[in-house]
Amino acid sequence: MALDSSDKPRTFKVVGTRPLRPDGIDKVTGRARFGADIVAPGMLVGRVLRSPHAHARIVKIDTSKARALSGVKAVVTRADFGAVPDSVADVIDNCMAGDKALYDGHAVAAVAASSAAVARKALRLIEVEYEVLAHVSDVDAAMKPDAPVLHRGRQEESVPEGYSQNVMSRVEFGHGDIDKGLAEADRVVERTYRTGATHQGYIEPHACLATMGPDGQADLWCCTQGHYMVRNTCAAILGMEQGQLRVTASEIGGGFGGKTTVFLEPVALLLSKLSGRPVKMVMSRSEVLRATGPTSSSSIDVKIGMTKDGRITAGFAQLRYQGGAYPGSPVDMGSMSAFAPYDLENVKTVGFDVVTNRPKAAAYRAPGAPMAAFAVESAVDELAKGFGLDPLEVRLKNAAREGTVASYGPTFPAIGLEATLEAARAHPHWTAPLGENQGRGVACGFWFNFGGDTCVTLNVTPDGTVTVSEGNPDIGGSRASMTMMAAEELGIPYTQVRTIIADTGSLGQNEVTDGSRVTFAVGLATIEAARNAKREMCKRAAMVWGIDEEAVEWVDGAARPAGPNAGKHDPMTLKEIAAIASNTGGPIAGHYEVNAEGAGVSFGTHMVDVEVDPDTGAPKILRYTVFQDAGKAVHPAYVEGQFQGGAVQGIGWALNEEYIYGEDGVLQNAGFLDYRIPVASDLPMIDTVILEIANPGHPYGVRGVGETPIVPPLAAIANAVSAAAGVRMTDLPMSPPRILAAIQGQKGG
Amino acid sequence: MSQIHVTTSINGDATEFLCEAEDTLLDVLRDRLGMTGSKEGCGTGDCGACSVTVDGRLVCSCLMLGAEAEGREVTTIEGMATGDQLHPLQQKFIEMAALQCGICTPGILVAAKSLLEKNPDPTEEEVRYWLAGNLCRCTGYDKIIRAVMETAADLRRAS
Numbered sequence A: 001m002a003l004d005s006s007d008k009p010r011t012f013k014v015v016g017t018r019p020l021r022p023d024g025i026d027k028v029t030g031r032a033r034f035g036a037d038i039v040a041p042g043m044l045v046g047r048v049l050r051s052p053h054a055h056a057r058i059v060k061i062d063t064s065k066a067r068a069l070s071g072v073k074a075v076v077t078r079a080d081f082g083a084v085p086d087s088v089a090d091v092i093d094n095c096m097a098g099d100k101a102l103y104d105g106h107a108v109a110a111v112a113a114s115s116a117a118v119a120r121k122a123l124r125l126i127e128v129e130y131e132v133l134a135h136v137s138d139v140d141a142a143m144k145p146d147a148p149v150l151h152r153g154r155q156e157e158s159v160p161e162g163y164s165q166n167v168m169s170r171v172e173f174g175h176g177d178i179d180k181g182l183a184e185a186d187r188v189v190e191r192t193y194r195t196g197a198t199h200q201g202y203i204e205p206h207a208c209l210a211t212m213g214p215d216g217q218a219d220l221w222c223c224t225q226g227h228y229m230v231r232n233t234c235a236a237i238l239g240m241e242q243g244q245l246r247v248t249a250s251e252i253g254g255g256f257g258g259k260t261t262v263f264l265e266p267v268a269l270l271l272s273k274l275s276g277r278p279v280k281m282v283m284s285r286s287e288v289l290r291a292t293g294p295t296s297s298s299s300i301d302v303k304i305g306m307t308k309d310g311r312i313t314a315g316f317a318q319l320r321y322q323g324g325a326y327p328g329s330p331v332d333m334g335s336m337s338a339f340a341p342y343d344l345e346n347v348k349t350v351g352f353d354v355v356t357n358r359p360k361a362a363a364y365r366a367p368g369a370p371m372a373a374f375a376v377e378s379a380v381d382e383l384a385k386g387f388g389l390d391p392l393e394v395r396l397k398n399a400a401r402e403g404t405v406a407s408y409g410p411t412f413p414a415i416g417l418e419a420t421l422e423a424a425r426a427h428p429h430w431t432a433p434l435g436e437n438q439g440r441g442v443a444c445g446f447w448f449n450f451g452g453d454t455c456v457t458l459n460v461t462p463d464g465t466v467t468v469s470e471g472n473p474d475i476g477g478s479r480a481s482m483t484m485m486a487a488e489e490l491g492i493p494y495t496q497v498r499t500i501i502a503d504t505g506s507l508g509q510n511e512v513t514d515g516s517r518v519t520f521a522v523g524l525a526t527i528e529a530a531r532n533a534k535r536e537m538c539k540r541a542a543m544v545w546g547i548d549e550e551a552v553e554w555v556d557g558a559a560r561p562a563g564p565n566a567g568k569h570d571p572m573t574l575k576e577i578a579a580i581a582s583n584t585g586g587p588i589a590g591h592y593e594v595n596a597e598g599a600g601v602s603f604g605t606h607m608v609d610v611e612v613d614p615d616t617g618a619p620k621i622l623r624y625t626v627f628q629d630a631g632k633a634v635h636p637a638y639v640e641g642q643f644q645g646g647a648v649q650g651i652g653w654a655l656n657e658e659y660i661y662g663e664d665g666v667l668q669n670a671g672f673l674d675y676r677i678p679v680a681s682d683l684p685m686i687d688t689v690i691l692e693i694a695n696p697g698h699p700y701g702v703r704g705v706g707e708t709p710i711v712p713p714l715a716a717i718a719n720a721v722s723a724a725a726g727v728r729m730t731d732l733p734m735s736p737p738r739i740l741a742a743i744q745g746q747k748g749g
Numbered sequence B: 001m002s003q004i005h006v007t008t009s010i011n012g013d014a015t016e017f018l019c020e021a022e023d024t025l026l027d028v029l030r031d032r033l034g035m036t037g038s039k040e041g042c043g044t045g046d047c048g049a050c051s052v053t054v055d056g057r058l059v060c061s062c063l064m065l066g067a068e069a070e071g072r073e074v075t076t077i078e079g080m081a082t083g084d085q086l087h088p089l090q091q092k093f094i095e096m097a098a099l100q101c102g103i104c105t106p107g108i109l110v111a112a113k114s115l116l117e118k119n120p121d122p123t124e125e126e127v128r129y130w131l132a133g134n135l136c137r138c139t140g141y142d143k144i145i146r147a148v149m150e151t152a153a154d155l156r157r158a159s
Helices: A024-029 A064-068 A086-095 A116-125 A139-143 A178-183 A227-238 A265-275 A285-291 A331-337 A369-386 A391-398 A417-426 A478-490 A518-545 A574-579 A636-655 A713-725 A736-748 B025-032 B088-095 B105-118 B124-133 B142-158
Strands: A044-050 A056-062 A072-076 A107-113 A127-132 A167-175 A187-195 A207-212 A218-222 A245-249 A279-282 A297-306 A312-322 A347-354 A438-447 A452-460 A466-470 A497-501 A552-555 A558-561 A588-596 A602-612 A619-629 A686-691 B004-010 B013-019 B051-054 B057-060 B073-075
Touching: A024 B088, A024 B105, A044 A116, A044 A265, A044 A285, A056 A107, A064 A072, A064 A116, A072 A116, A072 A265, A086 A227, A086 A265, A107 A116, A107 A265, A139 A297, A139 A312, A139 A347, A167 A331, A178 A297, A178 A312, A187 A369, A207 A265, A218 A227, A218 A265, A227 A245, A227 A265, A265 A279, A297 A369, A312 A331, A312 A369, A331 A347, A331 A369, A369 A391, A369 A438, A369 A713, A391 A417, A391 A438, A417 A438, A417 A602, A417 A619, A417 A686, A438 A713, A452 A518, A452 A574, A466 A478, A466 A518, A478 A497, A478 A518, A518 A552, A518 A558, A518 A574, A518 A588, A558 A574, A602 A636, A602 A713, A619 A636, A619 A713, A636 A686, A636 A713, A636 B142, A713 A736, B013 B025, B025 B051, B051 B105, B057 B105, B088 B105, B088 B142, B105 B124, B105 B142, B124 B142
Parallel strands: A044 A279, A218 A245, A312 A347, A466 A497, A619 A686, B004 B073
Antiparallel strands: A044 A107, A056 A127, A072 A107, A167 A347, A187 A297, A207 A218, A207 A279, A297 A312, A438 A602, A452 A466, A452 A588, A552 A558, A602 A619, B004 B013, B051 B057, B051 B073
């Protein structure tokens, strides 16, 4: 759906303002109902038994004592699920282990009981006989030919010989001739970078309530980023028809990609089926950390050549991502995005998807991109500084722009990278003085942005107010944005529109809330649904006036006669048309269904000042500014919020957060005390600058904004810390001991 | 096992409940009294989503037993607004977009109210340290800190 074209830029009345979000009062009063906030009459409590081993064959599970306990109504193991289609084989194996437990925390059995106390007791009565196997947690170790193997016979043909079967696939992107480009360089930087595995860290643990009757009809309430995905996945696992399973999305307490798959839901449905009772399941925080999707840890080799005037002659990266116990790490997206900010003649990336004895990686905000950007943007910074060049000027000199053939294939249309770099260069932050032991870093980041299947229904009520039904859980204010776009298009006040998230029975298929797709794709569908409703309302007015419907136009919330009939009839407002709808053909609605294309790519530039304590290695973020292209910011406060939240998740990834495994392969920090996400006292204010370079693929020019903000921080902070500490940091997180060791190593060397 | 009978006050209402000895105050609020505004993000006192006050003191309700509420005065997020009048912090959080997903919001509001009762003119640093026990993963805290500071300024002007 192309950008609305006209000679002069469109003037918006609602879009670009900052109205109160429609779910605000529910959320500040505690009334909003999240995943764990619902009950059903007669419901049971479901609990999961999890493997204490990183890698073990499950020899035998004896559930007889648990089943015999008073109050236990159902017990399931993998055998109870039977055979499932290949498309969901790994999904169910992750929800409930089959022959082997593949990581510490892997589910092996579940119970439904009359109370939490009985459920806990029942879990202790389940006897599991394990044959403990050798395990591997590290990505580079897992690739070696002699590493313990998780899955046999599943390696794709793309993987060359000499690697362990843990290397599941290899991808390659790029163009030009790397060797030729490197030969043209005045200097080449070649380094290896490593990043720890981090968790999305949503504050709301996974939760669901399932009810399944003997007739095969089922209802499921859950916190998810995509209830249509939950429906389709659970139906496939349980052999149900999709139409028989109605899924309602609760309010969602954060997801960041981690709620784009299922964990508890198929288990709860089966427990409900077997017990004949509603079953509620809620994870503990340690279950969330042990068994739900962290992102990949990575190991990346980068080789970049640059001329002394700052032109990048060649960029190469080999990316190795471990994605946990099953194939599907985001190394493909890391490989595609690594050099996306640059207009390069010679560029190549190679990515390896590796399995290890860790929980299966789930998407995490711009999955795969932050680690790749960390490596590439660190190397570019090192080259620029080595030549004494301004790192912003170097990036501007090499920046991708309209017409650039991206490293991953496509040719960019209008994009905003240069605008963010120029805004950064012009910002007072860039020239503010730095003190002793302080350093400033910059880095760029890119995200593709998604579109996908989307349905919106817009109903005009008899009193002339409007309801919008959409199918994507609102994770950070999207109901406000949809309401704004509907009001904008219809020419009515924001307060006369209410947007709800419909259940899976109410709309057609909707892609998950991911890929920064919702404001773009659901917004586009909302605008088109409103246009369809407007066409219908113009038709009704034409009928009343007895003129041709083509001779009616919609202006400022009312139908008006146009052309030769202009001025012959008084305009009919939306309310007036709604009031007589029953007499002019019946209720009025507009709907729109689309596989949305044209999601404009997104770029950002981050600037950060860090102080490093030379005696302890402790880093402190002093100042942070985000510059990002939003296409068109629908609700600027929530755009700023995305920039700020993404930046701070990046700060956590850069400085604090990391999955720590012992020799035994057991996760050592499965709690918020030891898996430390940033807290308020760690941080300064996060300043934001919104650029608006219209996306040619959206009627209002909107681009997704949610994911790009987590891409640049890792590198920007590493560049700042490296400048402050006087030594190049290549491993994340940059914890105080790691920074101190680097400083001391530098002195010693 | 016999349950424990507890007589307490919640948001000013005399309240009685039965609970198991091991039930936390959060379990009681959520599962026995149907007050689900307080959230369980961790169950270990690390995230602050379950923040309530007991006799005026800010506590994580997941770290206190339900039985310990005997004779106390408990306030929760459900008691923050007065009728249809939001507390100024609640109103300011909506106006300044100080929430995204909203799961941490009840705990942060309870904690922020507790701060302003003790210190009506906090510095930014004081707000940041007071709220350091309330995790938010969406906002980066910026708009939360600003909303608390602005509410404090409004309340000072009004008093």
